[in-house]
Amino acid sequence: MYKTNYLKQFVQQVFEKIGCSRENADTISEILLRAEERGISSHGMIRVKDYYQMYKAGRINTKPEIKIKRETPSTAVVDGGGGFGMVAAKQSMEIAIEKAEKAGSGWVSTRNSNHFGIAGYYAMMALEKDMIGVAMTNANSLVAPTFSKSRMLGTNPIAVAVPAGKFPPYVADFATTPIARGKLAIKGKKGERMEDGFVQDKQGNPSDDPDIIKEGGAILPLGGDRLHGSHKGYCLNSIVDIFSAVFSGANFGPFVPPQVPYLPLPEEQVGTGLGHFFGAMRIDGFQEKDEFKRRMDQWMETFKSSESAEGKPSVLIPGEPEREAEQKSASEGIHLLEPIQKDLKEVADELDIPFEIK
Amino acid sequence: MYKTNYLKQFVQQVFEKIGCSRENADTISEILLRAEERGISSHGMIRVKDYYQMYKAGRINTKPEIKIKRETPSTAVVDGGGGFGMVAAKQSMEIAIEKAEKAGSGWVSTRNSNHFGIAGYYAMMALEKDMIGVAMTNANSLVAPTFSKSRMLGTNPIAVAVPAGKFPPYVADFATTPIARGKLAIKGKKGERMEDGFVQDKQGNPSDDPDIIKEGGAILPLGGDRLHGSHKGYCLNSIVDIFSAVFSGANFGPFVPPQVPYLPLPEEQVGTGLGHFFGAMRIDGFQEKDEFKRRMDQWMETFKSSESAEGKPSVLIPGEPEREAEQKSASEGIHLLEPIQKDLKEVADELDIPFEIK
Numbered sequence: 261m262y263k264t265n266y267l268k269q270f271v272q273q274v275f276e277k278i279g280c281s282r283e284n285a286d287t288i289s290e291i292l293l294r295a296e297e298r299g300i301s302s303h304g305m306i307r308v309k310d311y312y313q314m315y316k317a318g319r320i321n322t323k324p325e326i327k328i329k330r331e332t333p334s335t336a337v338v339d340g341g342g343g344f345g346m347v348a349a350k351q352s353m354e355i356a357i358e359k360a361e362k363a364g365s366g367w368v369s370t371r372n373s374n375h376f377g378i379a380g381y382y383a384m385m386a387l388e389k390d391m392i393g394v395a396m397t398n399a400n401s402l403v404a405p406t407f408s409k410s411r412m413l414g415t416n417p418i419a420v421a422v423p424a425g426k427f428p429p430y431v432a433d434f435a436t437t438p439i440a441r442g443k444l445a446i447k448g449k450k451g452e453r454m455e456d457g458f459v460q461d462k463q464g465n466p467s468d469d470p471d472i473i474k475e476g477g478a479i480l481p482l483g484g485d486r487l488h489g490s491h492k493g494y495c496l497n498s499i500v501d502i503f504s505a506v507f508s509g510a511n512f513g514p515f516v517p518p519q520v521p522y523l524p525l526p527e528e529q530v531g532t533g534l535g536h537f538f539g540a541m542r543i544d545g546f547q548e549k550d551e552f553k554r555r556m557d558q559w560m561e562t563f564k565s566s567e568s569a570e571g572k573p574s575v576l577i578p579g580e581p582e583r584e585a586e587q588k589s590a591s592e593g594i595h596l597l598e599p600i601q602k603d604l605k606e607v608a609d610e611l612d613i614p615f616e617i618k
Numbered sequence: 619m620y621k622t623n624y625l626k627q628f629v630q631q632v633f634e635k636i637g638c639s640r641e642n643a644d645t646i647s648e649i650l651l652r653a654e655e656r657g658i659s660s661h662g663m664i665r666v667k668d669y670y671q672m673y674k675a676g677r678i679n680t681k682p683e684i685k686i687k688r689e690t691p692s693t694a695v696v697d698g699g700g701g702f703g704m705v706a707a708k709q710s711m712e713i714a715i716e717k718a719e720k721a722g723s724g725w726v727s728t729r730n731s732n733h734f735g736i737a738g739y740y741a742m743m744a745l746e747k748d749m750i751g752v753a754m755t756n757a758n759s760l761v762a763p764t765f766s767k768s769r770m771l772g773t774n775p776i777a778v779a780v781p782a783g784k785f786p787p788y789v790a791d792f793a794t795t796p797i798a799r800g801k802l803a804i805k806g807k808k809g810e811r812m813e814d815g816f817v818q819d820k821q822g823n824p825s826d827d828p829d830i831i832k833e834g835g836a837i838l839p840l841g842g843d844r845l846h847g848s849h850k851g852y853c854l855n856s857i858v859d860i861f862s863a864v865f866s867g868a869n870f871g872p873f874v875p876p877q878v879p880y881l882p883l884p885e886e887q888v889g890t891g892l893g894h895f896f897g898a899m900r901i902d903g904f905q906e907k908d909e910f911k912r913r914m915d916q917w918m919e920t921f922k923s924s925e926s927a928e929g930k931p932s933v934l935i936p937g938e939p940e941r942e943a944e945q946k947s948a949s950e951g952i953h954l955l956e957p958i959q960k961d962l963k964e965v966a967d968e969l970d971i972p973f974e975i976k
């Protein structure tokens with residue numbers, strides 16, 4: 261088990277060493293560790309080596325200038341300067357929040373960015389300001405639209421955070437696919453097969469092979485097949501792509517640059533980098549603050565009191581599992597799998613920074 | 619086959635006769651007929667009798683005052699005055715558009731409303747103004763959250779419309795469930811069974827009975843079961859509920875008033891009527907208008923050129939099937955099933971308005 265602060269300081273050193281400002285290295289380490297704390301390890305320390313290698317491949321600008329390129333009182337387009345996604349994303353969400361302070365709401369579409377970690381982090385930034393937060397991002401293409409045999413869209417997550425009163429906030433943060441890429445990889449390593457409704461082969465036929473992505477296959481949209489509403493998952497997924505990239509001038513759909521160094525950039529580019537979309541709305545734009553929170557508490561009480569089906573766990577409010585994970589990691593620390601520890605040690609050695617294998 | 623105008627005039631007469639202003643009767647008939655034209659007959663003429671009976675049961679105010687109750691430059695809460703949902707919804711979307719004209723975007727949460735027909739209609743109102751449109755609504759509870767055995771949420775649809783240049787606009791309009799209530803009823807009448815992933819019985823066990831709703835069962839969220847990501851469908855569905863009803867002061871979750879006269883109002887009310895949420899964003903808040911449309915065209919070209927899997931139809935852009943239906947009904951007219959014709963005749967006779975059975 262690692263202490264959060266130990267890992268945070270390590271990540272900070274890595275990113276400072278490769279040229280990031282102290283403040284930006286701080287942002288990156290804070291967001292990667294927040295993912296670990298919330299039990300979303302697929303977006304945590306495992307990314308350090310990927311990010312480092314993206315930098316080594318010359319695909320990341322460690323000294324980006326983040327600029328507002330266009331704006332109205334409640335909307336803006338931000339250019340992320342080709343830096344690490346967290347840096348552009350945090351500043352973009354800050355701009356959305358500033359706009360909301362004056363105009364009631366703020367909406368920012370960001371281009372020329374990269375992988376930004378957990379969408380929930382940015383949505384949750386709004387909570388401290390008594391605002392509702394929204395964050396989404398496109399990602400490199402792994403998902404086939406309904407009827408298509410090609411990978412045209414990413415797993416394009418959406419996060420929405422809503423403040424409550426006596427209860428913890430509502431925080432939904434989910435990919436718009438039935439399964440995440442990382443979970444498929446784990447199934448593959450275990451030699452397990454997939455049930456229907458998750459992946460297809462390169463011809464577009466249903467597949468039970470968790471490694472089918474490596475052979476030109478694709479993940480299905482949320483819903484699985486057409487019968488079960490995959491066209492709705494495709495709608496949702498493509499809305500994220502359009503808001504993040506068509507609005508901002510980033511690459512969309514199959515043109516989104518992969519965020520791992522061993523996958524080449526697509527030959528054609530239709531914009532710069534990948535794209536995100538952020539929103540903030542003041543709760544007192546809708547109700548008196550106390551009344552808003554009272555109503556949100558009442559919503560949560562209603563859903564928590566919903567009776568579970570036999571043999572099922574209790575009904576959850578979005579955000580509960582991640583909050584439980586946070587409590588656990590606060591008391592127990594953060595566990596890293598051996599291969600991840602080794603990867604981090606490798607990065608540490610290259611950069612001449614200490615890192616302790618546990 | 620009926621001519622659209624014949625039905626439009628009929629609907630107008632019905633709603634004027636029960637006390638609606640000419641303008642409001644116009645709005646209602648326009649939106650019901652737009653649903654028919656777009657091939658979404660579940661939200662078209664079949665609703666006339668339901669709406670009429672809701673009025674007769676004293677559950678609709680035919681002379682509502684629609685009022686802004688709270689606002690910022692880019693947000694507002696609107697009270698729909700307990701009238702027909704279309705009237706409050708159209709005015710709310712107009713307010714969102716006015717706000718967007720000045721502030722770049724406008725977001726309106728509406729309470730004290732009723733069934734508003736197709737969400738896509740309001741999202742599409744933004745298109746003429748070169749804006750992106752968003753519309754959603756909650757609905758009476760038929761859907762069980764993941765793990766729950768109770769109906770806690772409606773089929774809560776979301777619509778998003780985005781203008782393009784040489785191509786028709788992108789229009790996504792979908793319920794956040796794998797199947798709509800109306801389609802279940804048709805399956806039931808045909809004596810068919812359901813595949814996995816659509817409904818559960820009153821104990822929360824998987825069911826293949828399309829009529830299980832009548833026996834206390836529930837529709838599952840998009841995704842179906844937990845394994846296939848129903849918790850994501852539950853997130854999406856609950857976001858619609860919160861934005862529409864917690865924000866506005868409408869009834870949420872299980873408290874939403876049913877929109878058919880034979881189902882009683884819930885004993886407890888936590889707000890007024892049902893709720894909607896609308897958004898409008900100026901495309902030139904993000905890009906020069908021509909550039910925005912060029913990028914959206916490019917997005918559509920990219921997705922239309924995606925190769926279909928063997929034996930599958932071509933990959934669709936959201937909105938294409940409804941547009942094809944519009945072209946068909948423009949040339950062929952509108953077909954109404956016999957039982958619907960009879961229902962309309964019944965309403966016509968009661969109100970002493972002519973209606974021709976075909």
